Amino acid sequence: MRAFQALTNPLLDLVLPPRCAGCGEIVGAVGEFCGDCFVAVDWAGSKSCGRCALPLEMVDGEECAACMSKPGPVSATRTATHYGEIARGCVMRLKYGRRVALARTMAKAMARKVEEGREDAPLIVPVPLHRWRLWKRGFNQSGLLAKEVGRLSGHEVAMDALHRHRATQPLKQMSVNQRWNMVRGAFEADQRLVKDRTIMIVDDVRTSGSTLNACANALLRAGARRVEALVWSRVVH
Numbered sequence: 001m002r003a004f005q006a007l008t009n010p011l012l013d014l015v016l017p018p019r020c021a022g023c024g025e026i027v028g029a030v031g032e033f034c035g036d037c038f039v040a041v042d043w044a045g046s047k048s049c050g051r052c053a054l055p056l057e058m059v060d061g062e063e064c065a066a067c068m069s070k071p072g073p074v075s076a077t078r079t080a081t082h083y084g085e086i087a088r089g090c091v092m093r094l095k096y097g098r099r100v101a102l103a104r105t106m107a108k109a110m111a112r113k114v115e116e117g118r119e120d121a122p123l124i125v126p127v128p129l130h131r132w133r134l135w136k137r138g139f140n141q142s143g144l145l146a147k148e149v150g151r152l153s154g155h156e157v158a159m160d161a162l163h164r165h166r167a168t169q170p171l172k173q174m175s176v177n178q179r180w181n182m183v184r185g186a187f188e189a190d191q192r193l194v195k196d197r198t199i200m201i202v203d204d205v206r207t208s209g210s211t212l213n214a215c216a217n218a219l220l221r222a223g224a225r226r227v228e229a230l231v232w233s234r235v236v237h
C-alpha cells in the first residue's frame with residue numbers, strides 16, 4: 001500500500017518500474033498483474049446476463065430472471081471482473097497514488113470487453129462526480145478509466161456528457177430502494193453530445209446498478225438511442 005501512496009506524480013508514475021496492480025510487486029510492463037494476483041482475480045467470463053452482467057451458470061437464457069421480469073434502462077452491461085479482494089484493492093488504490101498506471105491496468109481489461117458483439121461505435125461517457133467532491137479529490141476515477149478505455153479501444157470519449165447536479169451521499173450501507181431514491185434525478189445529460197448515439201457509461205464498480213440506471217435514464221431523456229455500461233468490477237452477491 002505504501003508503495004502506491006508515496007507516488008502521486010502521474011508522469012513519474014509511468015517512468016518508474018511498473019508494479020502489479022494487485023500487490024505492488026515489480027512486473028514486466030504497465031498494465032500487468034503478477035502471476036499470483038492474475039490467477040486470484042475473478043475475471044468475468046462470457047456466460048453472464050447480457051443486461052446486468054450477473055454470471056449465469058447452467059442457464060440457457062441470455063438474461064437473468066430479474067432482468068427478464070423488469071428490464072432496466074441499461075441495455076447491456078460488460079464487466080472485466082467480479083468484485084473480490086484484488087478487484088476491490090484496485091478500486092481503493094485508484095484513489096491514492098500511481099493512479100495513471102493503475103487506471104491503465106484496469107482499463108486494459110475493460111477495453112477487451114468493448115467490442116464483444118457490437119456493430120456500432122459507442123460514445124464513452126464516465127459517471128460524473130459532483131463538483132465539490134471533484135474539487136476535494138482532484139480527479140474522477142471513472143473519468144480516468146473512461147479516458148484510458150477510449151485510448152485503447154479507439155472510441156470517442158465525452159468527459160462532460162453527464163453532469164451530477166445534486167451531491168449524493170455515499171451509497172454504501174444503503175438498501176437497493178434507498179440507493180435508488182438517492183440517485184434518481186441526480187444526473188443530467190448534454191443533448192448536443194448524446195442525441196441519437198449509443199452511449200457506453202464507464203464506472204469503476206457496479207453494485208446495485210442504481211447509479212448506472214440513473215445515468216441511463218438521464219441519457220435516454222436527452223435522446224440517446226441506446227445505453228450500455230462498462231465497469232471494472234461487478235458485485236455478485
Ligand SMILES: [Zn+2]
Pocket residue numbers: 020021022023024025033034035036037038
Ligand atoms: Zn501481484
Ligand SMILES: [Zn+2]
Pocket residue numbers: 049050051052053054063064065066067068
Ligand atoms: Zn440481469
